[in-house]
Amino acid sequence: MSRGLFSCLGRGRSHDRPAATADTASEENRRGGVVLVELFSSQGCATSPEAEVLLSRLGRGDFELDVPVIVLAYHVDYWDYNGWKDPFGSSSSTVRQKAYVEALRLDTLFTPQFVVQGGAQCVGTDQEAMLSAIASAPRFPAPTFQATFQRPSPDSLQVTLSGALRNKIDGQGAKVMVALYESGLVTDCTRGDNKGKVLANDYVVRGFEKLCSVKDISAKKTVSGTTTFPLWEGFSGDKCGVVVFVQNAAHQILGVQSIALPENL
Template structure:
């Protein structure tokens, strides 16, 4: 049993990594394949040339070319963007115009992904911006490589799969950033991310959100500036502001990685028709920050599939 130490401004937490109990039948360099989006995900990782700044290429297993049915099959791989990988300072000092509605940036990442540390660093810079809600969702499909990510949750893997299904994509990978539920980007491509943020800034939010506090209770009110024309889901997200983890095994063995805005809970708290003004109460207990995100949805096989994020606000 090994322990990864996680430092938090308010307190120190310990996350225990479970011992690896899966006997690999293939060498890690040769294993590849596409699996159903409804099944556990196994993946082939790419071969990053420079984990802390060089260019990498997405790894796409050859089986993806074997006539997979759209919306039913997926594969995973790892990737980062171009050589122009931003430092935290660079991304934090990009133009930050005054905005009433922050841009939501989701990073799908994993401590078991060798290509993820540059994207994790970039997200730290985004987290420092007032006009951005930056959220790190740690997936669990790299755990088989020898290190169980203590922040990883199957729910976040499912959310990434939902994004893929919504646009009939055939693969998911890490690190991936999604801006306002629409722009899908390689997670450390600074220029592409800047361009996506600039585009999101130019589009006014169609939803006004107000939050009123009464102790641990919060009243959230929604009003559409123009009718959305489709249903939306109202979500409350909780996260840990920052943590430092010593990674002891796997692809990132020996690294100490700093993380920002690590999501711990992501819940749908209300459904909305996207037109009628609505108010509801929700409880937000504990010290960790919380945000509310309004996102359009479309029917899925078992749960709604995520669409465009049309409103967001910090609750606490």
């Protein structure tokens, strides 16, 4: 399926790597740390369910990898006109994917798409390309944030983070981003290209905020900030988690950390 500037892709190969990786960590540091794998998906895309299965398997450790990973799924909204409105789709996810399209010099938006460590991408149904991109991705020490959580109101979650980025940030600067995700989602799809299917989705980004911007700071300097997420009906902390990552102006990921929510939040 292909309409206008958007494509919903199947098994075709597309695997791009950056010409150069970020120079903010030593080679020793590159061999450590965690790799962030982001999936851009839509319930309105016929091939996205296959990619969602790959992401879920990756997140629960089904693949024998030498590299630790953290996964997130962003549901875009540009397929919502195609007979089925994705209940998890958002314009902010589409904007994030567009930024990667520009940074990776791609011709168009498409789903499903994996982006690995902000610097490589492949079709979301291509398991081989996805695993190859993970294996070859640059790696950086994870931040050491400590988190506190509060519920200022029944429909909001406040997250306060404080810790070191463990990577020097140069004059080009970087952003510290926070994603709130939810797993164990099940949807009966009654229209569109996935009509009649029961769709399972994990690690779905339900909120995405900037904690702070940083520039010219050492790896050991303490960084702090607070962000608040609006919550949805049926929110359960047992199904959710928080991912914090550092991303530079070239959209490369310079460190990522996963934080569990406390019980009985």
